[in-house]
Amino acid sequence: MSESLHILCDRWLGNTGPQSDIVVSSRARLARNLAGARFARSSTPEDLKRVHDAVAAAISAEPIFSEFHEIVLADLSAAERSILREAHLISPELERHTKHCAVHLAPDASISVMVNEEDHIRMQAIVTGYRVREAHRVINEVDDTLTRHLQFAFSSRLGYLTACPTNTGTGLRASVMLHLPGLVMNGDVEKIIREIAEHGFAVRGLYGEGSNCTGDLYQISNEVTLGKSEEEIIESLLGVLDQLIVRERDARQSLFNEKPVFVEDAIWRSYGTLVQARMINSAEAIGLLSRLRLGIERGHFHDRLTHHDLNRLLIEIQPGHLMAMRKVAEETELRDAARADFLRERLIDIANSN
Amino acid sequence: MSESLHILCDRWLGNTGPQSDIVVSSRARLARNLAGARFARSSTPEDLKRVHDAVAAAISAEPIFSEFHEIVLADLSAAERSILREAHLISPELERHTKHCAVHLAPDASISVMVNEEDHIRMQAIVTGYRVREAHRVINEVDDTLTRHLQFAFSSRLGYLTACPTNTGTGLRASVMLHLPGLVMNGDVEKIIREIAEHGFAVRGLYGEGSNCTGDLYQISNEVTLGKSEEEIIESLLGVLDQLIVRERDARQSLFNEKPVFVEDAIWRSYGTLVQARMINSAEAIGLLSRLRLGIERGHFHDRLTHHDLNRLLIEIQPGHLMAMRKVAEETELRDAARADFLRERLIDIANSN
Numbered sequence A, B: 001m002s003e004s005l006h007i008l009c010d011r012w013l014g015n016t017g018p019q020s021d022i023v024v025s026s027r028a029r030l031a032r033n034l035a036g037a038r039f040a041r042s043s044t045p046e047d048l049k050r051v052h053d054a055v056a057a058a059i060s061a062e063p064i065f066s067e068f069h070e071i072v073l074a075d076l077s078a079a080e081r082s083i084l085r086e087a088h089l090i091s092p093e094l095e096r097h098t099k100h101c102a103v104h105l106a107p108d109a110s111i112s113v114m115v116n117e118e119d120h121i122r123m124q125a126i127v128t129g130y131r132v133r134e135a136h137r138v139i140n141e142v143d144d145t146l147t148r149h150l151q152f153a154f155s156s157r158l159g160y161l162t163a164c165p166t167n168t169g170t171g172l173r174a175s176v177m178l179h180l181p182g183l184v185m186n187g188d189v190e191k192i193i194r195e196i197a198e199h200g201f202a203v204r205g206l207y208g209e210g211s212n213c214t215g216d217l218y219q220i221s222n223e224v225t226l227g228k229s230e231e232e233i234i235e236s237l238l239g240v241l242d243q244l245i246v247r248e249r250d251a252r253q254s255l256f257n258e259k260p261v262f263v264e265d266a267i268w269r270s271y272g273t274l275v276q277a278r279m280i281n282s283a284e285a286i287g288l289l290s291r292l293r294l295g296i297e298r299g300h301f302h303d304r305l306t307h308h309d310l311n312r313l314l315i316e317i318q319p320g321h322l323m324a325m326r327k328v329a330e331e332t333e334l335r336d337a338a339r340a341d342f343l344r345e346r347l348i349d350i351a352n353s354n
Helices: A002-009 A045-061 A078-084 A092-096 A132-147 A181-185 A189-198 A230-258 A261-277 A282-297 A305-314 A319-326 A330-349 B001-009 B045-061 B076-088 B094-098 B132-147 B180-186 B191-196 B230-258 B260-276 B282-297 B305-314 B319-326 B330-349
Strands: A021-031 A069-072 A102-105 A113-114 A121-128 A172-179 A201-204 A217-222 B024-033 B069-072 B104-106 B109-115 B121-128 B173-180 B202-205 B217-222
Touching: A002 A078, A002 A319, A021 A305, A045 A102, A045 A132, A069 B260, A078 A092, A078 A319, A092 A201, A102 B260, A113 A132, A113 B001, A121 A132, A132 A172, A172 B024, A172 B305, A181 A189, A181 A230, A181 A261, A181 A282, A181 B001, A189 A201, A189 A230, A217 A230, A230 A261, A230 B104, A261 A282, A261 A330, A261 B260, A282 A305, A282 A330, A305 A319, A305 A330, A319 A330, B001 B076, B001 B191, B024 B132, B024 B305, B045 B104, B045 B109, B045 B132, B076 B094, B076 B305, B076 B319, B109 B132, B132 B173, B132 B230, B173 B230, B180 B191, B180 B230, B180 B260, B180 B282, B191 B202, B191 B217, B191 B230, B217 B230, B230 B260, B260 B282, B260 B330, B282 B305, B282 B330, B305 B319, B319 B330
Parallel strands: none
Antiparallel strands: A021 A121, A021 A172, A069 A102, A102 A113, A113 A121, A172 A217, A201 A217, B024 B121, B024 B173, B069 B104, B104 B109, B109 B121, B173 B217, B202 B217
């Protein structure tokens, strides 16, 4: 299972999308619960099974879902569940729970419908590049389609009801993963992040809540789901992101003009460590790989390394993927050694021709 | 001048000597002052000139000095004076002063007789590897020869008189430069260094007093010059060094047996940074190069990098040498970039074939 799983999971990375030099990916997710059923956390196994079956029936009834693939979490090993989380297809919450939990995946893995997460349904669309509206449009279509078969818990005063009040209202969370090396290197990033947070947006690392920003990668999403329309939420997020992208682009340009050797040094040192280390943990690898993205923009790697390659690598170096690909044991030291070997094999050919 | 100077200066590195995996070099120096002349720091220019001329006359009178080369410090640029200091042929003290200062160098630069340093004469023998006795024998011969022509300030109670009381007595300072990566990596080095210091030995970095230990390189010398014979000083230093060398050898063996990947990782990461950096300062370069010494012992570089190569590199990456070889300006940033280019050119061929 796990071998095909890790290949399936990375399919949404098939291309890089618009503004991929700064925006790695865009996501939109909706939280929904079935009317008349207890929230998952206070459910009996029978309740959970009923929710599972109802969602499965809705999905199998609709032609647009005909190619979807259901994965039952209880059928997976812990390593396989990690693979799904690492590829951003299920939440850490769903990874931890297995009882009657499932995920329905689109053939290209760009849509996932999680069942019996904190909410009965968490549906997500993920695409590469700066395409928040597209992700939102896609997930709305999924939502509309499911609505034909399922009745969602809804209050005319509050909107959609959710297990955690922070999701109540639209149930919408839109987010992007940004690569901000310019603002990190010029030292502005912390101030900007604080400003963004004060305006009601959450800033997180590569793997959501609780993960610190790793390398130059920042995940930004709306905090507010209540009292605003979905359209307003998307609009205000895009307003912030548009500005942030301009500032990152300016920061890079200034660095390239004023401190070209400083930038080159940072890129090539990262490359040197990635290619020569014999043990490397994920956090360090993410940080170093994220610096290589800047090298692509500077033309250092010609066509031998692309944004797409890097997006894949950021996922492939995660423990679950590594264990599946390299048949390596769970011990941290062995995994760190396998990660270093993997990175060396993949990156050594990007010959240093500058 | 400066081009030939940096080539001349590195000649004493011609071979690597015994135990060169741990002992980079051995030195012995004697401090002497002319009887009846004021110490240099309270001298008039005329006094200094008289000392200079007296020493020059003594040297030109003796056949064993016939191939010696006199360098008058006032004839050199600041960069050229740095070259002499970086190659360990003159002291930082002599580098700072030029008036009537000179150094008489043996053809292979293994003997230098400094004139009008803190003392009228500082004579030094420097050899590669663990050869303290040889350095001591050589410098004693130089001393004996000069004694035929010069009368040194001597008290039957105190011994040789020197400008600073810490050198009075024998005027002998014997020292070795040690490479201790095993004890650095296993964390024992600080405790051992403290013990050694408590027994009356000084521990310094690559460039003498005031320089911190850089990388895994430690310079150890006797503190006491008074109340002991030269033979006793050498004996007690060798006693400490013999033990230290055994401990370093044990530490390396344990690391190689117990944590081979950890050691390999440290070596190859250092290599990766040295080969890929675009700016690098001397201290970092010394630290990284010193790690490569361990790679030689592990057979990582086959015959493409030797202890001799590394000994040269440790000197060549110093600012003065770099400025002479690469015709680079004195600005730190430019020099750091030139150092990175130099290291890349020199090291890139040590292909990673492991």
